[in-house]
Amino acid sequence: GLSASAALARRPSITGAELRSAVPLPPPFQVPLPLPPVLKPVATSDGTDRYEITQRETTAEILPGVRTPLWTYEGTFPGPTIESRRGRPVTVTHRNTLPVPTVVHLHGGRTPADSDGYPTDLVLPEGWQEPHQQMGHGMQPGHGMRDPRAVVTTLTRSYTFPLDQRPTLLWYHDHRMDFTAPAIWRGLAGLQIVRDDAEDALGLPAGPRELPLMIADRAFAADGGLAYPALDPTLRVRPGVHEPYVAGVLGDVILVNGAPWPVHEVDAARYRLRVLNASNARHYELEAVTDDGRRLDLVQIGADQGLLAAPVTHRLLPVAPAERYDVVVDFSGVPVGGLVRVVNRLGTGRTRDVLAFRVVREAADDSRVPATLSADLPSWRPSDAVRVRDLAFRVGRMGGGHGWLIGGLPFDPARSDLTTGLGDVEVWRLVADVHHPVHLHLAGFRVLSRSGRPPLPHDAGLKDTISLRPAESVEIITRFDGYRGRYLFHCHNAEHEDMGMMANLEIT
Ligand code: C2O
Ligand code: CU
Numbered sequence: 075g076l077s078a079s080a081a082l083a084r085r086p087s088i089t090g091a092e093l094r095s096a097v098p099l100p101p102p103f104q105v106p107l108p109l110p111p112v113l114k115p116v117a118t119s120d121g122t123d124r125y126e127i128t129q130r131e132t133t134a135e136i137l138p139g140v141r142t143p144l145w146t147y148e149g150t151f152p153g154p155t156i157e158s159r160r161g162r163p164v165t166v167t168h169r170n171t172l173p174v175p176t177v178v179h180l181h182g183g184r185t186p187a188d189s190d191g192y193p194t195d196l197v198l199p200e201g202w203q204e205p206h207q208q209m210g211h212g213m214q215p216g217h218g219m220r221d222p223r224a225v226v227t228t229l230t231r232s233y234t235f236p237l238d239q240r241p242t243l244l245w246y247h248d249h250r251m252d253f254t255a256p257a258i259w260r261g262l263a264g265l266q267i268v269r270d271d272a273e274d275a276l277g278l279p280a281g282p283r284e285l286p287l288m289i290a291d292r293a294f295a296a297d298g299g300l301a302y303p304a305l306d307p308t309l310r311v312r313p314g315v316h317e318p319y320v321a322g323v324l325g326d327v328i329l330v331n332g333a334p335w336p337v338h339e340v341d342a343a344r345y346r347l348r349v350l351n352a353s354n355a356r357h358y359e360l361e362a363v364t365d366d367g368r369r370l371d372l373v374q375i376g377a378d379q380g381l382l383a384a385p386v387t388h389r390l391l392p393v394a395p396a397e398r399y400d401v402v403v404d405f406s407g408v409p410v411g412g413l414v415r416v417v418n419r420l421g422t423g424r425t426r427d428v429l430a431f432r433v434v435r436e437a438a439d440d441s442r443v444p445a446t447l448s449a450d451l452p453s454w455r456p457s458d459a460v461r462v463r464d465l466a467f468r469v470g471r472m473g474g475g476h477g478w479l480i481g482g483l484p485f486d487p488a489r490s491d492l493t494t495g496l497g498d499v500e501v502w503r504l505v506a507d508v509h510h511p512v513h514l515h516l517a518g519f520r521v522l523s524r525s526g527r528p529p530l531p532h533d534a535g536l537k538d539t540i541s542l543r544p545a546e547s548v549e550i551i552t553r554f555d556g557y558r559g560r561y562l563f564h565c566h567n568a569e570h571e572d573m574g575m576m577a578n579l580e581i582t
Contacts, residue, residue: 463492525547
């Protein structure tokens with residue numbers, strides 16, 4: 075059952091860390107921005123919404139005229155969006171018809187440990203007999219599933235999400251040990267939105283003026299398939315690698331909601347843009363530029379874990395892998411017919427462009443951005459902390475090659491790394507060598523400082539992913555509550571994660 079792997083295994087050409095597509099690419103701002111379909115519950119009973127998702131292969135036309143095989147949730151990339159309400163539980167039953175085992179994690183969810191998608195809690199495809207043998211392709215010996223008895227397997231799996239948490243944009247994606255990066259790259263990512271009455275009452279732009287934007291880079295092989303180097307036996311992306319992949323895998327095509335450099339027609343009015351960087355490794359610094367070179371204000375109203383206390387205005391918004399930014403942009407000052415390009419200042423050539431908005435009509439606008447957005451942000455102080463930990467995220471020597479390490483160690487599902495008590499407040503001092511977007515499961519955190527200086531403007535609010543910049547040390551403060559059990563923290567550069575930059579956190 076590895077036909078899809080074989081079909082996708084092609085040898086892309088590589089320039090630096092960026093894969094070059096081998097098919098013609100469309101000009102920017104021609105393809106309309108798609109909006110992922112909203113998933114309908116199969117049942118709503120006992121105050122719980124029940125959903126079913128089949129993970130399956132499909133072929134889609136992402137680039138005009140090019141057929142691309144994908145791994146999907148319910149046949150679309152991005153997968154269908156799950157719309158949910160704070161405190162109203164959701165169960166999602168996943169059935170895996172893909173050629174490989176999978177794991178589902180709801181990123182940013184406050185989820186009991188047994189539904190959090192631990193990387194060895196596998197959902198197997200039917201007929202999959204010996205997971206530990208067949209998982210061997212491309213896997214680093216001595217790293218990973220040394221003991222197949224540690225692997226928990228099921229043919230379908232129901233995940234329960236209580237969603238007792240602040241409203242925000244979450245995303246669900248694959249989290250299988252050692253294989254997360256190629257699985258997300260092939261399409262296993264979708265959105266889940268949590269809302270509540272307080273947020274609905276604020277009067278923020280809504281309906282067609284609220285747009286989810288899942289930004290992700292990809293590269294396309296000559297046969298139209300997604301190029302990914304780990305599937306090419308001549309290119310190894312595991313530890314012991316290859317310098318080009320220290321940065322992770324980058325593509326030369328920027329997709330938003332699965333479309334290349336799309337364009338969206340808008341009213342001359344305020345829009346709420348719910349930005350997710352779902353790229354494996356690419357960082358963005360976004361700005362919105364008009365035809366006459368003006369940069370529009372990006373008014374940030376929310377972070378990974380929901381609304382800020384008050385809006386923060388940016389001209390340039392850095393977005394690391396897995397981070398979400400909730401941003402309001404006002405197109406009312408743009409003349410009808412004008413184009414607003416959203417560009418990535420860190421990109422070069424074609425990867426500078428992300429998407430564009432074409433202002434097509436004047437329109438009434440009764441939306442607003444209140445000066446006070448939320449009053450329920452946690453205000454932990456360092457003096458509340460019962461523990462301070464130092465955690466270094468570094469590429470180090472390991473065996474004959476390199477390892478992507480936390481505190482000097484690569485991920486081992488059998489090892490307990492940190493133990494904390496339910497309800498404990500902790501300060502973590504995170505240190506990086508190269509760029510690492512660090513993500514903590516279950517608990518949101520606040521940024522206290524960056525290399526001894528105050529946090530940056532975009533560090534505001536409650537976060538679950540923090541961009542550690544090269545040679546930087548960042549202090550965060552968090553509180554572990556809600557559920558006991560085994561959780562994870564890791565680098566969300568998906569290649570770094572697969573190469574071992576992940577650790578266990580036990581809440582007792
Ligand atoms: Cu977005 Cu541990 O994951
Ligand atoms: Cu990293």
